[in-house]
Amino acid sequence: MNRLRTKIALLLVVAIVLVVGALTGVLLFLLRPPGTHQTMGPIAEQVLMLEKMAKKVPNDVVWAAEQAKGQISPEMTDWLREELRKRGSDLAASVSRLNSDSPDVVSIPLATGRWLLMPISDLPPRSGIWGVILTWLALITFGATAIAVFVANRMVRPLVLLEQVVEAVGSDDVFPELPVEGPAEVKAASKALNSLSLRLKAAIESRMRVVAAAGHDLRTPITRMRLRAEFVADDEDRAMWLKDIEELEGIADSAIELVREETGRKMPEDVRLDTLIEEIVGELQDQGHDITLQSSEPALVSANRLALRRALRNLSINAATHGLSARVKMQMALGTAHIVIEDEGPGIPAHLMDNIFEPFFRVDPARRKNIPGSGLGLTIAREIISRSHGRIKIKNGTSTGLIQCIELPIVEK
Known part of the structure; x- marks a missing residue:
């Protein structure tokens, strides 16, 4: 924004100086004394x-x-x-x-x-005329600069307000209400942004209500389907029916869980991150997953413990299942806890990397037959980490596998 302000001010200064310089030249020519x-x-x-x-x-x-x-x-x-x-x-x-x-x-x-x-007497000046002209243009330039800076500030003020609003967008993807005060253009921008915020908030809440309602409504037919599947005579068919029903239940539960994470406002608490990671790795090892904790450091973060546990568990399970085996490391640097989860899987094609956090995204739909899941794990994990004022980045390894990097701010005691 400073560059835009500078460009506008510079353009105004150049325009004013050129116009005044041209008028000065014309007047000097028309009103020049005789030679x-x-x-x-x-x-x-x-x-x-x-x-x-x-x-x-x-x-x-x-x-x-x-x-x-x-x-x-x-x-x-x-x-x-x-x-x-x-x-x-x-x-x-x-x-x-x-x-x-x-x-x-x-x-x-x-x-x-x-x-x-x-x-x-010397009617035409013998010397010094150019000095007078240069002094005059210097004064004009100084005055034009002051005016241009003032005008440029007023012109970009709505854009500065928009920039501040974008930076103030919270984890709920809605920016705070702005005070309607100041110059007319700032008031107009504030009103428009407040109206946009209300519409966005209403749209998000409407979407969440639809997803939550769909998740709840699916429970009843899924329950009926499970009861009917129990009466299938063939054991193999019954097992396939029950597996599909369990996947539907997982999708419905994940959708409801996603709504809770996006609309929930639970107060954060101090969580020992190293202890939490050790618990998750130990639990998944007991369940037969190939996952190891390579390094860990004591760290305290502010988050909802159950939600953060769910997010880290989803990411670890993804690495241990899709990536065949997982390695977890946690270290601290510059007031931030860095969690790195690496696996030995095939990775994700580069052209699909921008879609990995989309709901129900799968790299290969054929995996549904081999690996259970709703396709909402990464979406829920990113939402939880974002609400904890953290960040998550996923990239392919140098040769094979996927690298999941999670950053969370440390609570200083």
Whole structure:
């Protein structure tokens, strides 16, 4: 967002400076003073008038014994004499300047050998005009920058608000209600975001109610199917029916469990993570799963113990069943507990990696016949870990297998 603010401010500054610079250039061109060459005509008229006055009333004219001191300007002298010749006079007048701070002086020779000295002002500036222009543009740039920063901040304020709201989205995927205050554009953005939040919350709750209702409603027909399956005469057919019914029950129970996790608000408690992992690994070993705990460190995390146990157990069972064997490691670093679960399975194709947390996702639907499960284990695990302010990442191993990485913040005591 800072880059966008900077770009907008820079664009405004450049636009303002270019417009003001262009207008300044046009005004300087239109209102420019006459050049030195152009001012020589009126000066020549004054020289001729003074010469006539000196001839008619010599006692009323202040004269000098010698011409003005200083360096003669050949260029201005030539211009002046050219204007005098245009007016029919061959007067050998000259223009000189004593120093940079003194004005130009016209020396007019008289027939008596004396001189008339006539100072002339600098109509066009001799130097410094570009310094004035650069100072003017610098002031314009400074003022334009202040205005541009102010305008850019107001323009991106709704976007900043949106960015803050996105960052504030909680584990329930709904952002908090925003206060409707501030400038008009911020109020409009706050109202729109609050309305969006309400609609999202209503949609999520409606979806959860549908899933929960479907899970509960499935229990009754599943129970009837189980009773009828018990009366199937053929043992092999009865076993197949009961296996399918158990899978349906697992799906219904997992759907209800997912709803509970997404809508539940149980208070967290301090949980010894290392002890919990040891219990899960020991339990799965007793059930015949090929799983080992390679390393563990004492760590305390804040979470719902039963929910966190369910999540870690689901992930461990996935590794021990789909991945043939599982290795569990737990270590701490920078205030975070890192749990790594590796297996020896075939992994997941790269193009399917983005779908692994979707409900009822399976890499190969044919696995349903060999490995039981509802397809909601990873979805439920991610929801639980997210509510515990943790993260879960899954990636393929370097050669074979899958690596499940869980990060949970440690509670400092």
